[in-house]
Amino acid sequence: MVTPNVKSIRSLARGLDVLRLLQRSGALSLADLHRLSGLPKATLLRILKTLTEQGVVWQRMADNAYIASYSLSTLAQAIDRETELVEAASPILDRLSREVSWPSVLAAPRLTHMEVLETNASRTRVAEVPLGPVGFQINMLRSASGRAYLAACADNVREATLDRLRLSQRRGDRVVHLPGYVDRLLTETRTRGFGLRDPDFGGDFDLGRSEADDARDSLGVAIRAGADVPGVINITWARRIFDRDAAIAAFAPPLTEAARDIGRVLSH
Numbered sequence: 001m002v003t004p005n006v007k008s009i010r011s012l013a014r015g016l017d018v019l020r021l022l023q024r025s026g027a028l029s030l031a032d033l034h035r036l037s038g039l040p041k042a043t044l045l046r047i048l049k050t051l052t053e054q055g056v057v058w059q060r061m062a063d064n065a066y067i068a069s070y071s072l073s074t075l076a077q078a079i080d081r082e083t084e085l086v087e088a089a090s091p092i093l094d095r096l097s098r099e100v101s102w103p104s105v106l107a108a109p110r111l112t113h114m115e116v117l118e119t120n121a122s123r124t125r126v127a128e129v130p131l132g133p134v135g136f137q138i139n140m141l142r143s144a145s146g147r148a149y150l151a152a153c154a155d156n157v158r159e160a161t162l163d164r165l166r167l168s169q170r171r172g173d174r175v176v177h178l179p180g181y182v183d184r185l186l187t188e189t190r191t192r193g194f195g196l197r198d199p200d201f202g203g204d205f206d207l208g209r210s211e212a213d214d215a216r217d218s219l220g221v222a223i224r225a226g227a228d229v230p231g232v233i234n235i236t237w238a239r240r241i242f243d244r245d246a247a248i249a250a251f252a253p254p255l256t257e258a259a260r261d262i263g264r265v266l267s268h
Helices: 010-025 030-037 041-053 070-099 144-152 155-167 171-177 181-192 244-267
Strands: 057-059 066-068 105-109 113-119 137-139 216-225 228-238
Touching: 010 030, 010 041, 010 066, 030 041, 041 057, 070 105, 070 113, 070 228, 070 244, 105 144, 113 144, 137 144, 144 181, 144 216, 144 228, 155 171, 171 181, 216 244, 228 244
Parallel strands: none
Antiparallel strands: 057 066, 105 113, 105 228, 113 137, 216 228
């Protein structure tokens, strides 16, 4: 590993030390932190004020003890779940890349959009359809992956997602306000058992196909692990080579099997 020739931030290191003490101990008073860290109380108070303002530490009223926020544990659990999802999906996506020449991505929900976690694009023989990269944001309502997720997730999760999308200022989310749009996409996706792109979706989050067209089409299948829907996998192909009906016949069965296999691994 290359180490940049720069100075470390001492105050940040101290703050992280204090946070780690709180996470290990559960709850500590200022006196406890002073004794365990060896830092002056005035320094500790500045650190604790900063950590509290950032929402990662809070102070209990009963005894004025400082406690690491539950949000940190929730975040760590979410990261662990997604690491487990990617670990479970990667070998199955590798297998899928050998069965189907066209590439796939694994995407997870981020409330108002989907985000790419993994792709087998580097393993496929089709170089003209690069996917990803990891972290790439996918439109929730117009993409095959987003539609597959919305149709499969729990009702309360879907309603929370739609509520946030109704507040969105992004151009690509405006379709949520079209009469009957959401009901139609949910009905069509559930009837098929997989998601397909909106006819006007050309891959760009905000622009329509007349303004931005990647000349591709996609099919997405939700991953189910018990009652949970942790993500979606898709297959993307070039429209000039496969029309939609031919692609569905070729790709829907192996993609559905791959999604089921990922769900089984997660459930066990």
